[in-house]
Amino acid sequence: MGQDQLRVGLVGTGPWATTVHAPGLADHPGTVLSAVWSRRPEAAAELAQAYDAVPTNDLDELFSQVDALAFAVPPAVQAELATRAAEAGKHLILEKPIAADLASAQRLAEAVTSAGVASLVMLTLRFAQQTRDWLAGVTSTDGWRGGDVRWLSGALLAGKYATSLWRQDPTAGALADIGPHAFDLLDAALGPIIDVLAAHCGPDDLWQLLLEHEGGITSTATLSLRMPVQPTVVEYSVYGDHGLRTLGRGGAATDSYTALLDDFAAMVASGTTTHPCDVRRGLHLARIVDRARAVAFR
DSSP, rough: OOTTSSSEEEEEEEIIIIIHHHHHHHTTTTTEEEEEEEHHHHHHHHHHHHHEEESSSHHHHHHHOOEEEEEOOOOHHHHHHHHHHHHHHHEEESSSSSSHHHHHHHHHHHHHHHTTOOOEEEGGGSSHHHHHHHHHHHHTOOEEEEEEEEEEOOOTOOOOOOTTTTHTTTTTTHHHHHHHHHHHHHHHHOEEEEEEEEEEGGGGGGGEEEEEEGOOOOEEEEEEEOOOOOSOOOEEEETTTTEEEEOOOOSSHHHHHHHHHHHHHHHHHHTTOOOOOOOHHHHHHHHHHHHHHHHTTT
């Protein structure tokens, strides 16, 4: 391990942890995978062995081994453990949604702010170079009148995430899982989302939402994780005085994770605690999700 490398602990041993987080942390020049935590000792031991890391199911031991933590666990678990980690002075790489409910998201954001630690939320599309180029082009001009996103997937019908209990919750599903991605890019492109004007959850986890942005712009989102679509459809668009600008789902998650780690390592090295995708962004997105639930199920 190099002297300038961040010692990062990985919390979780599921599919996303093993295919994105672990290899990304091990391969990045600014980080080293130092420890793996799981409530299942055998799972922690198996993943840790592959990267010469320390396996543990003890939080105090985990904290003693690392400078930062990367999370790949359900939102409720992440909010609880990440809050404790921030209070222990550890920098955080968080998954979205950052918590299962708004109150927990607020407590986590407050803990991060009080501790003065760095944080980033793994908004995969936001870190893709294709997305950065698209956003740069959109935000360099004005005159946009609206936008929309359509994200249709069968991920909860079969495959490695189909048994994910938190995603099966009828008030979560697509809204909680892919909603943060959808809202993040619409918000970044068109200005802050300030309200959910309409929200409906129908069969097949089909969410349809009307969003209000600052300045009176509106956008729409159609989301589902139970739609038998192959391959997954991800389409963003904004429209206005400059015509129509579209964005599809491009790039690999592993490339986005490398870009995130570039920013994360630079933040820690420079003592920076603010970033467009830090925990406060996660809290903003949690507020939108919470508002959408309230509108849909009132």
